[in-house]
Amino acid sequence: MDFLRPASWEEALAAKAEHPTAVPIAGGTDVMVEINFDHRRPEYLLDLNRVGELTEWEVGGESVRLGASVPYTAIMENLRAELPGLALASHTVASPQIRNRGGVGGNLGTASPAGDAHPALLAAGAEVEAESVRGSRMIPIDEFYTGVKRNALAPDELIRAVHIKKADGPQQYSKVGTRNAMVIAVCAFGLALHPQTRTVRTGIGSAAPTPVRAKAAEEFLSAALEEGGFWESGKIITPSIAKQFAELASGGCNPIDDVRGTAKYRRHAVGIMARRTLGWTWEQYRGTARTLEGVA
Amino acid sequence: MRVNFTVNGRRQEADDVWEGESLLYVLRERLGLPGSKNACEQGECGSCTVRLDGVPVCSCLVAAGQVEGREVVTVEGLADYAKQREQSACGTGACGTSLQDAQQWSAKGSDSHTGEGTELSPIQQAFIDAGAVQCGFCTPGLLVAADEMLERTPSPSDEDIREALSGNLCRCTGYEKILDAVRLAAARQGNQEATV
Ligand SMILES: Cc1cc2nc3c(=O)[nH]c(=O)nc-3n(C[C@H](O)[C@H](O)[C@H](O)COP(=O)(O)OP(=O)(O)OC[C@H]3O[C@@H](n4cnc5c(N)ncnc54)[C@H](O)[C@@H]3O)c2cc1C
Numbered sequence: 001m002d003f004l005r006p007a008s009w010e011e012a013l014a015a016k017a018e019h020p021t022a023v024p025i026a027g028g029t030d031v032m033v034e035i036n037f038d039h040r041r042p043e044y045l046l047d048l049n050r051v052g053e054l055t056e057w058e059v060g061g062e063s064v065r066l067g068a069s070v071p072y073t074a075i076m077e078n079l080r081a082e083l084p085g086l087a088l089a090s091h092t093v094a095s096p097q098i099r100n101r102g103g104v105g106g107n108l109g110t111a112s113p114a115g116d117a118h119p120a121l122l123a124a125g126a127e128v129e130a131e132s133v134r135g136s137r138m139i140p141i142d143e144f145y146t147g148v149k150r151n152a153l154a155p156d157e158l159i160r161a162v163h164i165k166k167a168d169g170p171q172q173y174s175k176v177g178t179r180n181a182m183v184i185a186v187c188a189f190g191l192a193l194h195p196q197t198r199t200v201r202t203g204i205g206s207a208a209p210t211p212v213r214a215k216a217a218e219e220f221l222s223a224a225l226e227e228g229g230f231w232e233s234g235k236i237i238t239p240s241i242a243k244q245f246a247e248l249a250s251g252g253c254n255p256i257d258d259v260r261g262t263a264k265y266r267r268h269a270v271g272i273m274a275r276r277t278l279g280w281t282w283e284q285y286r287g288t289a290r291t292l293e294g295v296a
Numbered sequence: 297m298r299v300n301f302t303v304n305g306r307r308q309e310a311d312d313v314w315e316g317e318s319l320l321y322v323l324r325e326r327l328g329l330p331g332s333k334n335a336c337e338q339g340e341c342g343s344c345t346v347r348l349d350g351v352p353v354c355s356c357l358v359a360a361g362q363v364e365g366r367e368v369v370t371v372e373g374l375a376d377y378a379k380q381r382e383q384s385a386c387g388t389g390a391c392g393t394s395l396q397d398a399q400q401w402s403a404k405g406s407d408s409h410t411g412e413g414t415e416l417s418p419i420q421q422a423f424i425d426a427g428a429v430q431c432g433f434c435t436p437g438l439l440v441a442a443d444e445m446l447e448r449t450p451s452p453s454d455e456d457i458r459e460a461l462s463g464n465l466c467r468c469t470g471y472e473k474i475l476d477a478v479r480l481a482a483a484r485q486g487n488q489e490a491t492v
């Protein structure tokens with residue numbers, strides 16, 4: 001095994017181009033487990049810790065450009081207002097020690113259907129900035145997950161950053177597990193209200209071969225809110241709308257039975273989480289709407 | 297490969313390190329610092345917790361090559377680290393350890409007997425006084441995690457303590473006493489500050 005230690009982003013891209021089989025290592029919280037247990041013996045490890053810009057973020061007008069290695073702890077502490085869904089999801093990852101090292105770049109690299117960043121990214125709307133010596137491209141998050149633990153990166157590409165839409169409304173993240181800390185999701189659900197475009201977006205974790213959006217549920221809810229004038233009135237969402245949204249979210253799953261839970265349970269739980277997160281976000285939306293009125 | 301880094305304030309050089317080796321392995325097997333424990337090697341138990349440039353991490357999940365040129369504090373250096381922190385920063389109102397301070401201190405002794413004959417850190421003393429040590433396997437990781445939490449959050453709520461220690465498992469399940477110990481250390485720290 002060889003340990004490659006690029007000191008800059010350019011050097012990292014050059015190393016990846018020269019050794020496309022090199023396994024990047026950022027926080028190491030996925031990679032080192034595999035090496036410690038001899039599940040993986042890469043020919044090259046490509047250390048990204050010395051590439052400083054990967055741990056930086058920039059808050060722009062429309063979106064946040066989040067460096068691939070920004071640890072979850074930094075997201076929770078600094079980006080709660082801009083990226084509330086991702087900050088909530090980050091808080092559910094493992095433990096403080098893991099959150100101090102692991103980040104979204106590694107979560108995307110692993111592309112596990114259970115990764116907690118994914119539902120939040122899908123719901124908020126995001127693009128992955130992938131780069132190689134050949135150039136840079138933006139991969140829409142919906143096209144990034146290509147199969148179980150597979151992603152759209154080419155062998156010579158690295159993730160430079162993720163561009164995540166800044167929240168224009170309330171976002172929530174809900175995860176089912178056996179305890180609070182240190183738990184891989186049995187299933188998870190992210191929801192983002194986008195009052196500016198009067199749309200709703202979702203993300204489902206651990207209930208299909210890849211992280212997915214519940215598109216039928218999104219379309220139904222966006223239409224129902226629009227038709228009922230809910231965005232203007234801020235009135236309580238009728239139970240029948242919430243119920244149908246939950247059923248469609250359930251229907252958006254394609255789960256399996258495994259040690260953490262059955263397919264039936266997952267489908268059921270996703271429906272429950274969909275209804276709950278809708279309740280929470282809508283309460284928040286009504287709350288802010290009222291406050292804004294109060295100020296005006 | 298060779299790895300140069302600083303452990304408990306001293307420059308260390310580890311030779312013949314395998315490229316896939318963890319920081320935990322280097323500390324225990326190459327540098328004779330067995331304080332950090334190996335219980336799971338998969339980030340689940342926290343018994344290998346050390347500080348890497350001040351940040352608590354699982355040393356079993358840090359590749360040895362990633363620590364080149366960086367600062368590591370293990371339980372062996374905790375007493376001196378805490379003492380240094382107390383002397384340098386607190387009292388001026390700016391609690392916490394600056395990088396400069398961290399670079400200037402060094403733990404006495406260089407092997408597993410570092411702690412012998414020297415004072416304990418407040419958190420170590422509190423663990424003893426509260427009876428928070430049973431078999432002791434989880435203790436080093438808990439001490440490093442708890443000490444860092446008290447540095448950041450001098451008057452922690454129970455919620456803060458639980459959160460900070462949520463990545464540390466005690467298979468003897470002595471959690472109540474462990475919580476007592478951290479509360480005790482926090483209270484003593486508070487009293488001391490009040491008298492300064
Ligand atoms: C005890 C424990 C509990 C965990 N709990 C959770 C949990 O609750 N939720 C969750 O989502 N995850 C969990 N994980 C998994 C892991 O922490 C996350 O997936 C984390 O986001 C990985 O980030 P990292 O920087 O450590 O990745 P690494 O291990 O460094 O890398 C992971 C993968 O991404 C690739 N990669 C990293 N950076 C880049 C880049 N810039 N460009 C291209 N590829 C890259 C690597 O080659 C590798 O394939 C847990 C892990 C452990 C050990």
Ligand code: FES
Pocket residue numbers: 333334335336337338339340341342343344345354355356357
């Ligand atoms: S040995 Fe590192 S977390 Fe258990």
Ligand code: FES
Pocket residue numbers: 428429430431432433434435465466467468469470
């Ligand atoms: S005291 Fe034995 S594991 Fe905690």
